[in-house]
Amino acid sequence: MLNNINLGFAVEAYVKQTFGELELGEGYECRNDTPEIPNSTRLYWRRNEAEPTEEQLETALHLHNWEEVRKHRDVLLAATDFYALSDVTMSDDMATYRQALRDLPESVENSEDVVWPEKP
Numbered sequence: 001m002l003n004n005i006n007l008g009f010a011v012e013a014y015v016k017q018t019f020g021e022l023e024l025g026e027g028y029e030c031r032n033d034t035p036e037i038p039n040s041t042r043l044y045w046r047r048n049e050a051e052p053t054e055e056q057l058e059t060a061l062h063l064h065n066w067e068e069v070r071k072h073r074d075v076l077l078a079a080t081d082f083y084a085l086s087d088v089t090m091s092d093d094m095a096t097y098r099q100a101l102r103d104l105p106e107s108v109e110n111s112e113d114v115v116w117p118e119k120p
Helices: 004-019 054-078 092-103
Strands: 028-032 041-045
Touching: 004 028, 004 041, 004 054, 054 092
Parallel strands: none
Antiparallel strands: 028 041
């Protein structure tokens, strides 16, 4: 079951992946009408399309998390791209670091279990 924080992220991820970024915030709202009760945030769906199931929301959140992992990985790789130039000698440690980044996300099953390699 999605908690209060993840529900909002999951709904946004679902809408973005299903309908496009321009539809974010259109026809739905996540609201906690009773803040004193933990995990009482509800989805109010006013779109013409069928309300997403919990499974659809969890899948969308999972895909979104992997997108974030890939974005971060790409930033880290880009920061070390100059080591890959033909006139720069890349150390073995740097080559290992860059390979570990390229192996993400295939080397990890769950996006929340990613352990980022240390830059040499």
